[in-house]
Amino acid sequence: MEIFQHILNALQFGSFYALIALGYTLVYGVLRLINFAHGDIFMVGAYIAYFVAVTLLGIGGLHLGMDMHPALALAITVPATMILTALVGVALERTMYRPLRRKGANRLYVVITALMAGLMLENGNLALLGASRKRFPDLLEKVVWDLGGGVSVTNLKVIVIVAAIAVFLLLQFIVTRTKIGMAMRGISYDKFAIPLMGIPLDTIIVFTFILGSSMAGLAGILFAMSYPILEPYMGALIGWKAFIAAVVGGIGDIRGAIVGGFLLGFIEIGVVAVFPSTLRDLFAFSVLLIILWLRPTGIFGVAQTTKI
Amino acid sequence: MKKMTIKVMMAVLALALGSFALMGCGKDSDTIKVGFNLELTGDIPKVGEASKFAAEMLKEEINSQGGLEVGGKKYKLEFVYQDNEAKAESAVNAALKLINQDKVIAIVGPNSSKQAIPAGATCNDSQVPMVTPWSTNPDTTKDRPWVFRACFLDPFQGPVAVNFASKQFGAKTAAVIFDIANDYSKGLAEIFKKEWEKKSGPGTVVGFESHGTKDQDFSAQLTKIIAAKPDFIFIPDNYNQVALIVKQAHDLGYKGPFMGSDAWGSAELMTLCGKDCVGQFFSTHYAAAGAQGATKEFIDRYTTKYKYVPDDVAALTWDATRLVLQAIQAVGKVEKDIKAERKLVRDALAGIKEFAGITGNMKFAGTGDPNKCAVVVQISPEGKFEFKETVCPE
Numbered sequence: 001m002e003i004f005q006h007i008l009n010a011l012q013f014g015s016f017y018a019l020i021a022l023g024y025t026l027v028y029g030v031l032r033l034i035n036f037a038h039g040d041i042f043m044v045g046a047y048i049a050y051f052v053a054v055t056l057l058g059i060g061g062l063h064l065g066m067d068m069h070p071a072l073a074l075a076i077t078v079p080a081t082m083i084l085t086a087l088v089g090v091a092l093e094r095t096m097y098r099p100l101r102r103k104g105a106n107r108l109y110v111v112i113t114a115l116m117a118g119l120m121l122e123n124g125n126l127a128l129l130g131a132s133r134k135r136f137p138d139l140l141e142k143v144v145w146d147l148g149g150g151v152s153v154t155n156l157k158v159i160v161i162v163a164a165i166a167v168f169l170l171l172q173f174i175v176t177r178t179k180i181g182m183a184m185r186g187i188s189y190d191k192f193a194i195p196l197m198g199i200p201l202d203t204i205i206v207f208t209f210i211l212g213s214s215m216a217g218l219a220g221i222l223f224a225m226s227y228p229i230l231e232p233y234m235g236a237l238i239g240w241k242a243f244i245a246a247v248v249g250g251i252g253d254i255r256g257a258i259v260g261g262f263l264l265g266f267i268e269i270g271v272v273a274v275f276p277s278t279l280r281d282l283f284a285f286s287v288l289l290i291i292l293w294l295r296p297t298g299i300f301g302v303a304q305t306t307k308i
Numbered sequence: 309m310k311k312m313t314i315k316v317m318m319a320v321l322a323l324a325l326g327s328f329a330l331m332g333c334g335k336d337s338d339t340i341k342v343g344f345n346l347e348l349t350g351d352i353p354k355v356g357e358a359s360k361f362a363a364e365m366l367k368e369e370i371n372s373q374g375g376l377e378v379g380g381k382k383y384k385l386e387f388v389y390q391d392n393e394a395k396a397e398s399a400v401n402a403a404l405k406l407i408n409q410d411k412v413i414a415i416v417g418p419n420s421s422k423q424a425i426p427a428g429a430t431c432n433d434s435q436v437p438m439v440t441p442w443s444t445n446p447d448t449t450k451d452r453p454w455v456f457r458a459c460f461l462d463p464f465q466g467p468v469a470v471n472f473a474s475k476q477f478g479a480k481t482a483a484v485i486f487d488i489a490n491d492y493s494k495g496l497a498e499i500f501k502k503e504w505e506k507k508s509g510p511g512t513v514v515g516f517e518s519h520g521t522k523d524q525d526f527s528a529q530l531t532k533i534i535a536a537k538p539d540f541i542f543i544p545d546n547y548n549q550v551a552l553i554v555k556q557a558h559d560l561g562y563k564g565p566f567m568g569s570d571a572w573g574s575a576e577l578m579t580l581c582g583k584d585c586v587g588q589f590f591s592t593h594y595a596a597a598g599a600q601g602a603t604k605e606f607i608d609r610y611t612t613k614y615k616y617v618p619d620d621v622a623a624l625t626w627d628a629t630r631l632v633l634q635a636i637q638a639v640g641k642v643e644k645d646i647k648a649e650r651k652l653v654r655d656a657l658a659g660i661k662e663f664a665g666i667t668g669n670m671k672f673a674g675t676g677d678p679n680k681c682a683v684v685v686q687i688s689p690e691g692k693f694e695f696k697e698t699v700c701p702e
Binding site: 002005006009010012013126130131132133135142144146150152154157223227228229231233234236237238268269272273276277278280281 | 348349350351353354357488517518519520522524525527528529531532534535548551552555558559560561576579580582
């Protein structure tokens with residue numbers, strides 16, 4: 001019965017990898033840019049969720065004297081966090097990536113800028129809020145369902161898994177079935193020819209950042225609810241791992257992000273379940289390396305001539 | 309153009325040399341400098357903060373009386389705080405900075421063994437006395453005549469946890485989850501396992517799982533542990549990870565007790581952990597609730613000044629710093645030559661046989677490690693650490 005518990009755990013943690021990997025893959029798919037700041041946008045999302053939640057509950061933040069019911073606060077926190085995190089993503093694009101793109105800088109420089117942007121977000125947070133951790137308030141009455149045979153699941157776990165799958169279906173629909181999705185795919189093929197067709201390049205790019213960052217915001221709030229201790233560096237490691245998940249799945253493809261994310265979740269939990277937990281990261285990443293040996297472009301990836 | 313560059317280079321060089329020269333001149337002979345190598349940012353910022361607060365309180369007290377009296381003359385105290393970011397490599401850099409740039413007589417800290425072990429090596433090699441308040445791993449002071457500590461050791465703490473848990477929970481089997489990248493956590497976990505199996509027979513530690521320092525998800529390890537059905541789970545981890553581990557274990561349906569170690573005892577534990585940690589036990593250095601005498605006086609003053617009850621790190625820093633100051637006083641003079649002064653202070657530290665600290669009496673047997681008692685506390689519903697029992701070494 002232990003195996004079912006492990007599967008549930010893997011689905012939950014895989015969901016976080018998948019949600020963050022989606023952001024990497026969207027931006028890469030359109031701009032061919034590895035947005036290394038994405039893990040830290042996720043961290044900012046978690047902090048935004050924290051501040052919105054404590055303000056609404058009246059236990060900190062802006063001290064507006066509000067005293068909302070946790071369920072109502074949750075209903076407001078989710079969209080508010082997604083919108084605010086999207087604004088952070090767009091702000092990064094406007095202040096850091098777009099000026100470089102306008103000047104025709106090589107993509108390598110933009111990638112380095114993204115790395116720097118991530119470090120700025122981390123250390124800016126550290127300077128602003130100090131090193132002390134924040135405890136995310138309980139917005140959801142926790143229910144532990146005992147499924148028998150030592151297998152139990154919380155309501156939150158179910159929500160996380162459902163959210164990841166719903167987000168995947170939504171993004172897959174937007175990218176493959178809508179006009180704006182077609183424009184996004186078009187830019188990834190040729191970003192010089194597409195504007196000649198009358199498609200506003202910058203608008204599409206901003207839209208991409210809005211999508212990617214709001215998903216990071218959603219991941220941030222769900223993560224903060226599942227692991228309610230926030231610190232400025234929380235996004236770094238999970239961001240790296242999600243990026244690897246996106247690459248293994250085939251970066252640039254939405255199905256790849258979701259498959260890569262869940263795959264990494266399953267491998268990590270599976271290694272611990274079978275081997276001593278000391279070996280987890282060593283084994284997990286060896287397995288991913290083998291996958292990349294067999295398919296260098298990832299599971300869903302297509303070979304391209306220029307990549308960084 | 310080339311000439312210009314050379315001129316600029318020369319000017320920069322001159323400036324740099326000048327500032328070095330100035331640094332040497334700015335020395336005031338009426339102050340005594342003590343360095344602090346603390347975890348002000350990183351994983352356990354509350355630990356560094358508590359240390360700094362306690363040290364500041366001590367400094368203010370002594371300086372308001374005119375300074376520290378050494379050989380009939382009063383010297384003002386100057387405390388230099390360096391952040392080691394709770395990282396091993398930064399702890400070494402912080403120690404070197406304190407030794408070479410700030411030219412301190414002695415160093416207090418780092419607190420956690422992960423930082424204290426490498427920093428101890430640096431201090432020992434550079435021949436600077438170091439006193440760690442909170443590091444319980446044996447390696448910190450082992451074969452290092454320049455390194456001392458103000459707390460008990462893990463080979464003592466491990467059996468305390470073993471004996472208490474088997475008595476309190478009537479436990480026959482145990483499981484351990486620990487941080488593989490933290491010397492303290494790993495060392496204590498191994499000692500615990502050895503002691504438990506010695507007491508309850510081989511194979512009675514039914515789960516022995518590790519995790520990384522930055523991990524937030526422990527569900528796989530906990531699922532394995534819970535499936536093995538231990539009578540209790542021992543968690544020798546830092547307080548921030550404890551909060552996550554205990555919560556996730558409850559989410560996975562675990563209802564049994566937990567036993568912790570002294571790294572739980574931060575003032576921030578209950579803010580992070582909340583009601584999940586209520587009722588759990590851990591071994592620590594002192595119990596704030598119900599303290600008496602000098603300990604109570606310290607707790608009251610700290611609480612008024614900083615608005616929260618001091619945790620064990622604050623109290624141990626107080627003791628460690630007082631050990632250093634007592635040694636400086638015992639030297640009886642302040643040598644101009646910093647190296648000679650450091651040597652005298654080390655010898656004086658080694659000469660201290662008994663010390664009445666606010667965390668209990670310490671007896672030193674010439675190894676740099678004190679012989680002192682441990683207490684076990686239980687977390688009350690109000691989040692207080694309530695005294696349960698004292699265990700003294702035989």
